[in-house]
Amino acid sequence: MEFSSAACSTRTRFCSPKTKSEGLLRHDCGACPIVTPWQLSYALRNRSYHNLQVCPSPLETWLHRSQPAPSRADLGNAENSHSEFENSHLGSKLTTLNQNYSNRHIDEPQVVPLPSQQQILSTPHLSDYIDPLPDSVNPLLHSRYFHPTEGFWLSDSDMVAQNIAVDILDPSSHTQTFFHRAGPRYHVKFTSDEVRAAIVTCGGICPGLNSVIREIVDALWYQYGVKQIYGIEGGYRGFYSSEPIPLDPRKVDHWHNYGGTKLGTSRGGFYLKKIVDAIESQGFNQVYIIGGDGTMKGAVAIFEEVRKRKLKVCVVGLPKTVDNDVGIIDRSFGFQTAVEKAREAVSAAHVEAESTPNGLGLVKLMGRNAGHIAVHATLGSRDVDCCLIPEVAFFMEGQGGLLDFVQQRLAENGHCVLVVAEGAGQELIKKSSSSSEKDMSGNPTFDDIGLWLGKTLKDWWKSKHPNELFALKYIDPTYMIRAVPSNATDTAYCTLLSHSALHGAMAGYTGFVAGPINGRFCYIPLDLVANSKHLVDVDNLTWAWVKSVNNQPDFIRKEQSEQEECVQ
Numbered sequence: 112m113e114f115s116s117a118a119c120s121t122r123t124r125f126c127s128p129k130t131k132s133e134g135l136l137r138h139d140c141g142a143c144p145i146v147t148p149w150q151l152s153y154a155l156r157n158r159s160y161h162n163l164q165v166c167p168s169p170l171e172t173w174l175h176r177s178q179p180a181p182s183r184a185d186l187g188n189a190e191n192s193h194s195e196f197e198n199s200h201l202g203s204k205l206t207t208l209n210q211n212y213s214n215r216h217i218d219e220p221q222v223v224p225l226p227s228q229q230q231i232l233s234t235p236h237l238s239d240y241i242d243p244l245p246d247s248v249n250p251l252l253h254s255r256y257f258h259p260t261e262g263f264w265l266s267d268s269d270m271v272a273q274n275i276a277v278d279i280l281d282p283s284s285h286t287q288t289f290f291h292r293a294g295p296r297y298h299v300k301f302t303s304d305e306v307r308a309a310i311v312t313c314g315g316i317c318p319g320l321n322s323v324i325r326e327i328v329d330a331l332w333y334q335y336g337v338k339q340i341y342g343i344e345g346g347y348r349g350f351y352s353s354e355p356i357p358l359d360p361r362k363v364d365h366w367h368n369y370g371g372t373k374l375g376t377s378r379g380g381f382y383l384k385k386i387v388d389a390i391e392s393q394g395f396n397q398v399y400i401i402g403g404d405g406t407m408k409g410a411v412a413i414f415e416e417v418r419k420r421k422l423k424v425c426v427v428g429l430p431k432t433v434d435n436d437v438g439i440i441d442r443s444f445g446f447q448t449a450v451e452k453a454r455e456a457v458s459a460a461h462v463e464a465e466s467t468p469n470g471l472g473l474v475k476l477m478g479r480n481a482g483h484i485a486v487h488a489t490l491g492s493r494d495v496d497c498c499l500i501p502e503v504a505f506f507m508e509g510q511g512g513l514l515d516f517v518q519q520r521l522a523e524n525g526h527c528v529l530v531v532a533e534g535a536g537q538e539l540i541k542k543s544s545s546s547s548e549k550d551m552s553g554n555p556t557f558d559d560i561g562l563w564l565g566k567t568l569k570d571w572w573k574s575k576h577p578n579e580l581f582a583l584k585y586i587d588p589t590y591m592i593r594a595v596p597s598n599a600t601d602t603a604y605c606t607l608l609s610h611s612a613l614h615g616a617m618a619g620y621t622g623f624v625a626g627p628i629n630g631r632f633c634y635i636p637l638d639l640v641a642n643s644k645h646l647v648d649v650d651n652l653t654w655a656w657v658k659s660v661n662n663q664p665d666f667i668r669k670e671q672s673e674q675e676e677c678v679q
């Protein structure tokens with residue numbers, strides 16, 4: 112490999128080819144230590160640079176040398192010899208880092224110019240289509256309870272960066288997107304008397320729904336002096352089929368202690384014209400819509416229609432999904448509570464399985480398209496042998512199949528615990544009926560993978576080991592994990608989420624979702640969230656972590672893995 116002197120300061124050149132071929136780098140000044148890529152990566156990890164002299168060359172010089180992303184083969188083979196590693200893509204990446212770090216004095220400023228690939232995702236605002244839109248001073252300024260301090264007010268230039276993990280050698284990973292930070296603005300676009308707010312909950316229930324409703328009511332009432340707050344009953348259809356329910360802090364006082372939604376919810380019933388007509392005729396000018404991916408798609412349509420009619424109505428989405436499958440945001444409220452409850456089911460399955468010879472515990476958890484609950488209950492319990500999720504296909508019979516795996520685990524440990532998400536393995540089940548394939552919202556309904564797996568496992572054991580003891584205990588806590596009040600963490604999240612949402616609406620933002628990005632609440636354009644999907648990323652570390660703590664296989668058929676080897 113050739114090293115251009117442009118990469119280093121004038122007092123530095125890199126070592127001779129001979130030393131390099133031994134996998135070591137050094138400077139010909141004689142004073143610098145010999146550094147291997149392993150030492151360098153150790154030093155970078157542990158911040159022990161004292162022995163490394165580092166070159167102040169700009170990042171671009173690294174980038175020019177950057178290699179294509181390392182292949183699986185580069186990364187995967189722990190038995191690579193040191194020199195094989197040096198020659199691999201990852202090895203040469205570290206070597207490149209090595210060259211550039213190895214001559215920089217650590218007490219020199221370490222500012223490296225980055226190529227700028229930044230974009231701001233601006234939140235829609237009422238002033239985009241209403242002019243003029245006068246300002247008022249935020250009533251919080253004169254609150255009896257609240258004394259804003261310096262730095263309390265946020266402005267449009269306060270933003271949160273989305274991308275906090277980059278590969279410094281890969282320019283394509285440097286793209287940065289910024290979102291408006293959620294929080295109170297000094298100027299607002301509504302007076303307290305003018306606001307007429309509506310709150311609606313749609314889709315399946317989720318821990319924390321009542322907390323969110325309560326906190327919107329409380330904060331509008333106490334912080335902004337808003338007295339016209341209404342609940343819409345039974346989901347979207349409530350806009351046009353029932354009278355709004357007046358809400359005040361006294362009415363919602365205990366709601367956070369209950370699971371479900373006191374306003375009621377439903378699937379289906381989304382008729383855009385009827386809904387927006389109702390919003391207009393009722394005079395609502397802030398509409399808080401709490402729901403999952405389907406609900407957010409509906410909210411986008413409502414926002415677009417409201418904008419078309421040029422109504423002074425803020426449409427605000429508060430993402431709810433026990434499955435945690437809404438994208439962009441860090442996580443949704445209720446998810447942690449659900450995982451905590453799911454873990455109780457996994458523990459019970461483990462105790463049952465351990466208590467009998469050849470005991471098999473099987474737990475089915477929610478997760479229509481995404482296996483986050485199953486993954487986190489698995490990681491949070493550490494009692495699981497195998498976690499099956501919709502994102503990863505598996506098969507039952509033959510070498511490397513699930514039956515093979517269960518057989519081995521029972522032989523090794525005497526018991527085995529399986530966790531399966533409801534959307535997993537659907538292709539293995541022959542649909543028992545074709546009539547109920549969709550729910551009222553158009554979501555596919557699934558046959559019960561838990562029941563199917565339980566029966567298949569029992570039949571298999573009976574035919575293979577007719578005279579041996581075996582006990583399968585099937586636990587399906589589906590609705591128990593979502594029909595509970597939110598835990599402490601989720602309740603705190605719900606409060607921040609609700610406050611974020613209404614600060615945004617008061618400031619005139621509209622067509623946005625409030626939600627955390629990298630731990631900071633933001634305003635995110637509604638359509639972006641509605642069209643996002645957050646599935647378990649099976650190429651990232653979390654899934655690798657699941658497999659490694661369970662020691663569970665990849666369920667790759669033998670013929671398939673042979674073919675893959677051939678290709679390589």
Ligand SMILES: Nc1ncnc2c1ncn2[C@@H]1O[C@H](COP(=O)(O)OP(=O)(O)OP(=O)(O)O)[C@@H](O)[C@H]1O
Pocket residue numbers: 313314315316346347348377378379380381402403404405406407408409410412431432433434551552554
């Ligand atoms: N594409 C869409 N456009 C407009 N409205 C939709 C759309 N998809 C769903 N909706 C409406 O949103 C509401 C809730 O949708 P759905 O039942 O899919 O639940 P969700 O919001 O996705 O929540 P979850 O799936 O987490 O329970 C329903 O009233 C449904 O009619």
Ligand SMILES: O=P(O)(O)OC[C@H]1O[C@](O)(CO)[C@@H](O)[C@@H]1O
Pocket residue numbers: 314315316403432433434477478479480533550
């Ligand atoms: O029985 P329901 O109300 O349709 O809810 C079940 C669905 O709700 C979800 O939790 C989404 O909220 C899915 O995982 C599940 O398929």
Ligand SMILES: [Mg+2]
Pocket residue numbers: 314403404405
């Ligand atoms: Mg949904």
